[in-house]
Amino acid sequence: MAHRRTKLLFLLCAICYSLNAIAGKSYYDILQVSKSASEEQLKKAYRKLALKYHPDKNQGNEEANKKFAEINNVYEVLSDSEKRNIYDRYGEEGLKQHAASGGRGSGMGMNVNDIFSSFFGGGSMEEEEERIVKGDDVIVELDVSLEDLYMGGSLKVWREKNVLKPAPGKRRCNCRNEIYHRQIGPGMFQQMTEQVCEQCPNVKYVREGYFITVDIEKGMQDGQEVSFYEDGEPVVDGESGDLRFRIRTAPHDLFRREGIDLHTTVTLTLVQALVGFEKTIKHLDEHLVNISAKGITKPKEVRKFKGEGMPLHMSTKKGDLYVTFEVLFPTSLTEDQKTKIKETLG
Template identity: 30%
Template sequence: MANKRDYYEVLGVSKTATADEIKSAYRKLAMKYHPDRNPGDKAAEEKFKEAAEAYDVLHDAEKRQRYDQFGHQAFEGGAGGYGPGGMNMDDIFSMFGDLFGGRGGRGGFSGFGDFFGGGQGRPDPNAPERGDDMTFRLDIDFDEAIFGSERTLELTLPAQCEECHGTGAAPGSKRVACKTCGGRGVIMGGGGFLRIQQTCPHCGGEGTVIEKPCRKCRGSGHTERPQKIEIKIPAGVDDGSRLRLAGKGAGGLRGGPNGDLYVLLSVRKSEIFVRDGLELGVDIPVSPFVAALGGTVEVPTPEGAAQLKIPPGTPNGKLFRLRGKGVPSLRGGPAGDLTARIVVEVPANLDRRQRERFEELQRTLGAGNFPAAQALAQRAKTFFAHKEKLRK
């Protein structure tokens, strides 16, 4: 995936390109590298596929936001990802059908008719249109993810223009046939013997234009509207969890319904716990005395401090499992566990007297007090003896 080109670069548009600019850039590339025009040219076919994939992502508001945030990683693995092979040719040609509409077949080149076509399949410009789905990335704290929380999102989303109800037309004005193309959506271009159909630049292929654009939205049908949206983050969400708020996305056009709003959660790391799904882990520093003599240690859990009894002779790195003290399950199942790992902490900042006591203690200890060190010494001795024998 690392060698994949940037989608904006593929289409030769800027990061702020409008939907129309993206569509137009893709149309040019698709025409240049169309297999009908480049028979047997593998390089052209690759370019053709690359452009289709870039367009597929950038023309979809939600996919484009994900791509802007995460790059190609946004689509790696999981459903809908572009794994090896990416889109197949059937997908691409079916996308053409949706994009350029029609089965007019009147193009100058065989096969081009489908996407420069006469326009019978063109969507009705007066039909209601559903708004785009939008994605909003929200950073939340570790404890919010575990206990759940309520947040108010303040965002500005395209909403259906109240003035024209999303038609883009000024009051009393309506859609009329485009004069440039006579309502066909296409014009004849090129010169000499090469005459091809092109999408009408005046109406963008729709065949109709607004007589007098709405002043408030300048004919787009949308206005930017700041909104406050209350959301409830359920307990147990994880980094990458996505909440769907139906009907809270971009406004529709001409009375069409709103799209959905997706809130993509990004959970900040905890300074105490490490999390893996429902499981939590925490390191518990323990003095050599408690580790040797046994005792009770305090373990932080999301619910508060828990007391953990450790037996005499507890080795460094020993794991203790605290059942149900992990993350609550989003789906109502049992909570995960919390694993406490004992980390023996060597005392620091000894004063003279403490040092003497340590030395005194040291003199009383023998090899038998350190069985691991003793075992290693024994194995090493055997190993060296064996080595000597081989050398002779």
């Protein structure tokens, strides 16, 4: 079993060596952190994902194994200040040139086993998960305007949560056990287990509030989440849960979103519907869309304007805009008007 696991890890390393580019997503998206993430935030994000996609937990799952290799490759770059700076300024092409000029490029020299073991002390994934006590995750439904979802933006959100603070006195804690070996004779050793500490300083929960900036990316869909690792509910002698903002499109006065398409309704007078009209719609970024027509427009007629919908997340592709035309009929006509209409249309 150990031999097969070692072979699997070497295979994953080989996959990482060949990952010259990770298409579709930025390195920060893969680790689910913001571009301004601190070193500690990167570590926490890596730790969480490495446990989730570890091959021991996903045996026979090729996609999970690829994901595990991918996040190790990404973390190897972002945890190195020099390579992270190159990536931020020049992207993956800059990493390739850095490697070609003699530097360690993206994924080069990386060892999945070394990275994983540096976090988890060489223990198995199951042992690590059993040792970690996690607080509750907090999920917040976040209403986001169509404008921010179309162009990208950021929202400041007020957050209140329990924070652990020092308190008088001591308490029993869940400190880890430390394993060491003691020599009891020539070539003979005894394995010993010792609790690192028996008591810890006491703590208490204090309610605190602060603003969090949530970055909204262009084209994000309902149900997608922006995660802040270990910013959920805390727990004594363990890790805090995560704070997850779940995207929800806020109602808009003009447009209605369906996936990557936009829908709107435009009302025409009867004259405009019959003889044509000149009209534009102000889009979400305030550019004008020409919806003019020269011919007859029927009530409930729908016209498609290609490429005028929502952007697809992490892509240059855009959906379409569908305009439904309503025709406003007059509530009454004079006899003279009736006569003229009959003469014209009869």
